[in-house]
Amino acid sequence: MGELSVTSQEGRPEATASPIVDEAAPTANTRQNAGWQRGGPARLRSLRSPRRPRIWFEILLIAASYWVYSLVRNAVPEQKAEALHNADWIWSVETRLGIAVEQTVNHAVNSVTWLIVSMNYYYATLHFIVTVCVLVWLFHRHPGRYAAARLALFATTAVALLGYYLYPLAPPRLMNGGHFIDTVLVHQTWGSMASGNFKNMSNQYAAMPSMHIGWSLWCGLTIFALASAPWARILGLLYPALTLLVIVSTANHFWLDALGGMTCLAFGYAISYAWYGSLPHHLPKRVPLPRERSRPAGLSAGTPIRTQRPATDAAARNSSPSGV
Structure with a gap:
């Protein structure tokens, strides 16, 4: 019998195993390292990035925040003597500046019954209704800007509470000898929580700053900056x-x-800018989904993320015999 010899096929490279490399992994590591190199951990950077708002959380947050605001505002001691003294001082300052025309405006508008009654209801209702409507609009149409705008509003309201503590102020209708007309009492409407049957439920000497101005200016600027319809932007400024x-x-x-309310709003926007690094209307309109955030740079939404095919597959095909 002849010798049995085994010959090897030449010219075929020997297959070597190679690990599966995920192309997205280096990108994630690079981003994490960049986050630390820029002076802050990734967790902090994540908190300062706009997120998609959740409806149940926002409802609870707004309800709880307004409850705390009302509780704190009404818990401020009613320092009547100091509040009346501050009102006299404000009136004297405005007189020297030549802008003390509140009494003239009050008497002129009060002479038109339908107009002043409408203003009483405006004062009592739109302050809340318009603000909530703008928040809902932001939530649905501008979710990427919602958190920053909401932070500006909340910071504005929070600093106003400090003003109520530090500077109690009586409104003009409660001044001694001011000859102002309390339009709610005269026309028997419920246009103010600090008049009539509601006066015992609200702090009557928390007039500085005016959150009617702070909130309405927040609404107006938000609508003007983000609305696309010209008529809506005009209404935003008129409000x-x-x-x-x-x-x-x-x-x-x-x-x-009103100037105090504007100052509080400026503070609120400053806090929002410091946290998010931009004013609300400069942020992206929408927040990308988590899967879109994790995509490597250069890939658009809907493009599948591919990994490198193991080298062993190609080597196995090349080394397989042509027939059995």
Whole structure:
């Protein structure tokens, strides 16, 4: 019998195993390292990035925040003597500046019954209704900007509470010898929580700053910056202007109370800018889904993420015999 010899096929490379490499992994590591190199952990950077709002959380947050705001505002001691003294001082300052026309406006508008009654109801209702409507609109149409805008509103309201503590102020209708007309009492409407049957439920000497102006200006600027329809942007600017006329006509605030509300709003926007690194209207309109966030740069939504095919598969095909 002849010798049995085994010959090997030459010219075929020997297959070597190679690990599966995920192309997205280096990107994730690079991003994480970049986050630390820029001075903050990835967790903090994640908290400062806009997120998709959740409806149940926002409802609870807004309800709880307004409850706390009302509780704290009404818990401020009613320092009547100091509040009346501050009102006299505000009135004297406005007189020297030549802007003490609140009494003239109050008497003029009060002479038109249908107008002043409408303003009473405006003062009592739109302050809340419009603000909630703008929040809902942001939630559905501009979710990427919602959190930053909401933070500006909340910070504005929070700093206003400090003003109520530090500077108690009586509204014009409660001034001694001011000859202002309390339009709610005269016309028997419920246009103010600090008049009539509601006066024992609200702090009557928390007029500085005016959150009617702070909130209405927040609504107006938000609508003006983000609305696409020209008529909506115009209404956005008219809303705080009309609110200013209402709070003066009903003798609930001085002009300078409105300036205090504007100052609080500026503080609120500063806090939002410091946290998110941009004003709300400069942020993206929508927040990408988590899967879209994790995609490597250069891939659009809907493009599948591919991994490198193991080298063993190609080697196995090349080394397999042509027939059996």
